[in-house]
Amino acid sequence: MSRYDRTTADATGDGHHTLVETERALAERLSGLPVDMDAMAAVQNVYRAANRVRNHLERTVLAPHDLTWTGWVVLWVVWIWGDIETRHVATEAGISKGTLTGVIGTLEKRGLLKRRTHPDDARRVLVALTAKGRKLMTTLFPQFNAEESHVTASLTANETTALARSLRKVVAQIETD
Amino acid sequence: MSRYDRTTADATGDGHHTLVETERALAERLSGLPVDMDAMAAVQNVYRAANRVRNHLERTVLAPHDLTWTGWVVLWVVWIWGDIETRHVATEAGISKGTLTGVIGTLEKRGLLKRRTHPDDARRVLVALTAKGRKLMTTLFPQFNAEESHVTASLTANETTALARSLRKVVAQIETD
DNA sequence: TAGGAGTCGTTCCGGTCCGAACGACAACGG
């Protein structure tokens, strides 16, 4: 046993700690200093939830079709907005343009979308789904959305909308810097 | 100009689209099919907010100290729980043990933490901060927490706690599969 | 007490990610 068996940790068995445990351990490190526990908990859970949701959707919906999360998001953006410039795709998908180049290359190689030069500006590149890509999205989106419903199933309708609204506030707050 | 200038997009100028615009464009793709818009908006914003928060904190707090987000999380976990086995660090930090090996290697090379073999089990490895690592955390955590407060500043206290609670529900929902 | 089963951290691989640097191109100026 010995003290190394996490006698100070109060583990819940699977290595996860509750907020209360973390708060107590943190108090030992920062005795006296003021800590915004609510903000800390919110930020931690945003990041934790995002990764959990991503991994879950990748495994249940995307993996059978050999799609990564980023690949899916890019396909979705192009599907919705169609015939869109790559720089806008990058902004909309929330990735850098450097990353997008590789992702679009992969998707184009698989015949899901196509690149073409902008007719009025040879620097720009337009992207659009192929027929194969549109067919895939028509099949996949209902499955994806059903899983989105599933992961939010433990929330009431009001809680779900409040969640989205609060998160938009956080994003807006960051963008006003 | 031409139709390629996003006449169908209703861009807000910076490449971002509102939920209403997305909903309308989506309706054109899925006319008739039922869509859980609330779940979709919630999932999208969770992921968007997580990345925005991460990037913001990396730039404002972590970058000056040449720390990555993952490196910071690992340091934080070890700081809070101290003398902890690597497998628990991986679980707590939300990364795989394969990834953790590399991150710990980097942090150890910088003298921020130290590895040592578990006295009762030669397979296990214990990790603890060095004096330098503890000093860094004492300096950095208040700055980090202040930025966490800042990004949630546009939420009321009730909204912040509700946000964290809803996100925990989402995580719990996924883990019950 | 010796062998098999299980668990630990590590290594490797293919892929993702960002930011900086780069070349191609367009727009503006003299």
Added chain:
DNA sequence: CCGTTGTCGTTCGGACCGGAACGACTCCTA
């Protein structure tokens, strides 16, 4: 006209990421 400036997408380097395979080690059992 032609250089300067700025904006595209692309390329490259370094870090991260999960999952599979691996060797080292412990535990269980006959």
